[in-house]
Amino acid sequence: MMLLDALARCDGVAHVETLRELGVPPWVAGAAVRTGLVRRPRRGWVATASADLALFAAASAGGRVGCATAARRHGLWVLDEPGLHLSIPHHSGHARPPADAIVHWRGREWRQGHALVDPVATVLRDLADCLSVEAALCVVDSALNSGAITLGELERLLSDTRRGARLLPLVDPLAESGFETLVRYRLLVAGILARSQVHVDGIGRLDLLVGDRLVIECDGRAHHDDPLARARDRERDLLLTARGYLVIRLDIRQILRDWPLTLAVIRDLVARGQHLWRAAGLRSGG
Known part of the structure; x- marks a missing residue:
């Protein structure tokens, strides 16, 4: 049991020297191999039957x-x-x-x-x-x-x-999720510049901001499954809308599977100047 506990701490695979440091003498590992309790992937190594495959x-x-x-x-x-x-x-x-x-x-x-x-x-x-x-x-x-x-x-x-x-x-060290990075990069390839983690007083940081007022929020799976997070997002979106911001909230499907449609919508908004205060007939989002 001491050997199996030590191997469990190593995801099922460990060198005999690592096991020694964890308090398991080499002879114990050798005996366990001979009895079939564990296997030997290579000389000096032992592993459980359920060891991490990689x-x-x-x-x-x-x-x-x-x-x-x-x-x-x-x-x-x-x-x-x-x-x-x-x-x-x-x-x-x-x-x-x-x-x-x-x-x-x-x-x-x-x-x-x-x-x-x-x-x-x-x-x-x-x-x-x-x-x-x-x-x-x-x-x-x-x-x-x-x-x-x-x-x-x-x-x-x-x-x-x-x-x-x-x-x-x-x-961009400011990027807080891979989806933010992915959307920012894909927009850049399309000729659209998006800034990361722009702070808005009284609301907080935005995932991405295109121009003056086009907000793009990128939701991951864990975020999507959290009802409290979704409620906070809806409140943020309302506050941003009240200040004149245009908010697009993207989920995993829209980023990964439906990106051509997502990009087409963003491109159209930018082409019509909806990402700018002056083009939208607004003065400021403050």
């Missing part, structure tokens, strides 16, 4: 979970996760990653250790070149906003990556 694959291949797969495990906002990403050193003997895994091969920069997830810095460097620009930007903004990395650190980190020069000018 971590088990990483341990089996002599590597770590990396890129988009690791980003989610670090609590960063990931738009999509196209398959299992693994980080594996070239010198890993007989490495056999799953056939459908996306492998980031390592050279001299590989550092030994018993961690099964790449550090944030490595993750951000990888995904900057691996994912699409909009998907990578969502993760990078999330890392900045959460404090996982500073803007200065990010600039140094991405300066020599293939896409770093393109990605860095797009980042």
Whole structure:
């Protein structure tokens, strides 16, 4: 039971040295393997039958979970996760990653250790070149906003990556959700500038503001499922409308599935000048 408890703290997969640090002698792990209580993904590692599949694959291949797969495990906002990403050193003997895994091969920069997830810095460097620009930007903004990395650190980190020069000018540490980043970036691609987290006295911060008065709020799934949050949103929308703001509240479907229609509506409003006080016949939203 002591072994299983220790493995549970490691999501079901751990090196024998990690288990030793948790109070489990190596002979206990060895005996458990021989009796079939646990399995051995690779020499020096043990895992439960219900172990995390990504971590088990990483341990089996002599590597770590990396890129988009690791980003989610670090609590960063990931738009999509196209398959299992693994980080594996070239010198890993007989490495056999799953056939459908996306492998980031390592050279001299590989550092030994018993961690099964790449550090944030490595993750951000990888995904900057691996994912699409909009998907990578969502993760990078999330890392900045959460404090996982500073803007200065990010600039140094991405300066020599293939896409770093393109990605860095797009980042916004103020973005509070991946959906905000996604909408802001897609609008920018369409030639529409949206500012993040603009403060309105007496109301608070807006997700995005286009021009003077076009407010775009981006609701995630958790937010949508919270009735109190929805009630607060309706009150905010009324107060903003009373001041002359034009409010569009987007849900996940409108951002991900129905984006062409969403963009068409926003484009039409901008084309008619509805995002400006003067064009709307209003003086100020104060």
